[in-house]
Amino acid sequence: MRLGGIVVCSLIEDVVVEATKCKGCTNCIKHCPVQAIRVKNGKAKIIKSKCIHCGTCIQTCSFNAFTGILHGIEDMFRYSYRIAIIDPVLYGQFNDEITPPEIIDGIKKYGFDEVVDLSLGTKAITEYTKKYVAAKEKLPIISSSCPAVIRLIQLRFHELTKHILPIKSPAEITAYMARKKAREALELRNEEIGVYYFSPCTAQLYNTNLSADTRTQYINGTLSIKSAFLMLSKELKSCEGVDSFCPSGKGLNWGRVEGQSKALGIREYLAIDGIENVMEILEKIQDQKIKDVAFLECQACINGCVGGNLTIENSFVARNRIRELAGKYHTCTMNNIGMDTEKMLITKKIRPLYGNKLDSDLFKAMEKLNKIEMINKTLPQKDCGACGSPSCRALAKDIVLGYAKQEDCMVNIKKTSFNSIVEEIAIEDYI
Numbered sequence: 048m049r050l051g052g053i054v055v056c057s058l059i060e061d062v063v064v065e066a067t068k069c070k071g072c073t074n075c076i077k078h079c080p081v082q083a084i085r086v087k088n089g090k091a092k093i094i095k096s097k098c099i100h101c102g103t104c105i106q107t108c109s110f111n112a113f114t115g116i117l118h119g120i121e122d123m124f125r126y127s128y129r130i131a132i133i134d135p136v137l138y139g140q141f142n143d144e145i146t147p148p149e150i151i152d153g154i155k156k157y158g159f160d161e162v163v164d165l166s167l168g169t170k171a172i173t174e175y176t177k178k179y180v181a182a183k184e185k186l187p188i189i190s191s192s193c194p195a196v197i198r199l200i201q202l203r204f205h206e207l208t209k210h211i212l213p214i215k216s217p218a219e220i221t222a223y224m225a226r227k228k229a230r231e232a233l234e235l236r237n238e239e240i241g242v243y244y245f246s247p248c249t250a251q252l253y254n255t256n257l258s259a260d261t262r263t264q265y266i267n268g269t270l271s272i273k274s275a276f277l278m279l280s281k282e283l284k285s286c287e288g289v290d291s292f293c294p295s296g297k298g299l300n301w302g303r304v305e306g307q308s309k310a311l312g313i314r315e316y317l318a319i320d321g322i323e324n325v326m327e328i329l330e331k332i333q334d335q336k337i338k339d340v341a342f343l344e345c346q347a348c349i350n351g352c353v354g355g356n357l358t359i360e361n362s363f364v365a366r367n368r369i370r371e372l373a374g375k376y377h378t379c380t381m382n383n384i385g386m387d388t389e390k391m392l393i394t395k396k397i398r399p400l401y402g403n404k405l406d407s408d409l410f411k412a413m414e415k416l417n418k419i420e421m422i423n424k425t426l427p428q429k430d431c432g433a434c435g436s437p438s439c440r441a442l443a444k445d446i447v448l449g450y451a452k453q454e455d456c457m458v459n460i461k462k463t464s465f466n467s468i469v470e471e472i473a474i475e476d477y478i
Contacts (some may be wrong), residue, residue, distance in 0.1 A: 166298025
């Protein structure tokens with residue numbers, strides 16, 4: 048459906064490649080942090096089992112070939128009561144002259160009956176996390192707010208899965224609380240309420256719900272922050288704002304890196320942004336090279352959620368705006384709607400995932416591993432990406448798994464061709 052020229056959609060389920068836009072340049076395979084992309088027959092392909100939905104490919108592709116799968120939903124006005132969940136990142140997309148109350152007023156003009164700030168959910172998570180960290184002996188506790196980081200841990204850092212904070216996303220919790228309030232105050236049935244989330248990135252929209260890999264229970268649809276910005280920019284001149292806006296200053300700070308950690312009021316924390324930096328720190332944590340850290344806040348995007356791939360403003364500029372807004376509203380306190388602890392928690396165990404599994408049979412897996420090592424020794428170790436795989440070792444593995452051929456190595460092909468030409472010349476000279 049289109050709302051004011053903007054497509055309203057349900058959850059983005061995955062990141063895909065639009066073949067007509069892909070030029071096969073191999074830029075994506077060089078930037079993918081988990082080597083989940085290959086270029087075959089001149090087109091990029093995503094290995095679903097390896098993808099962590101971080102959206103790096105979306106940000107680095109010069110041809111905009113990567114996008115999310117969007118599924119249209121029925122007319123949002125089929126719900127008698129419509130709620131918008133606003134990520135604080137949205138406020139950071141506008142200049143200082145545009146206030147959050149004006150943004151909220153603009154959103155309401157598009158048909159929403161109520162606008163709820165994500166601060167509501169972040170406050171509940173912060174309160175729970177303080178108690179959880181204090182009660183745990185095995186530290187650090189790793190924030191579960193970034194789905195891309197959680198999936199990375201599940202795929203690459205299996206020993207750290209037990210350190211993940213077992214709580215749902217701020218958007219999911221905020222949606223639950225907003226629904227509960229609407230049901231009780233307005234005597235509405237659950238199916239009469241439509242909840243829409245304004246999200247900064249594809250990882251938040253993918254919402255694998257960690258090990259459970261289930262759909263969101265409380266959110267009916269989503270808009271990207273970028274789409275919301277374009278939608279609101281046309282209407283802000285006529286927006287007056289509301290006087291009742293008073294989010295949690297600490298909750299607003301969740302839009303930027305270190306916001307979650309500072310909200311806890313503890314000193315023993317480590318906040319990291321950027322997926323490559325996150326991977327380096329997680330490796331050190333797993334190897335126990337970093338100790339005395341109680342809480343680990345990892346954000347896949349540079350500067351945190353303000354750097355998400357569905358935003359429009361420079362992340363450094365947006366981060367500064369969020370900081371200023373958090374300072375402005377630091378004295379505000381939000382009313383607790385009431386949150387059942389069991390509704391907040393992830394009940395299923397967060398288990399490791401095996402995207403790199405060679406074979407379910409251990410003996411066959413060892414055989415394949417030996418073949419990979421043998422083939423890798425025959426490759427030039429230049430990691431040029433011309434073969435369509437991100438590295439020579441990745442190509443060796445692709446060959447063993449049947450995704451590629453040894454002839455795909457351009458360096459070896461050129462070397463073989465050159466040697467053949469030299470041989471022919473030598474024979475001709477001899478004759």
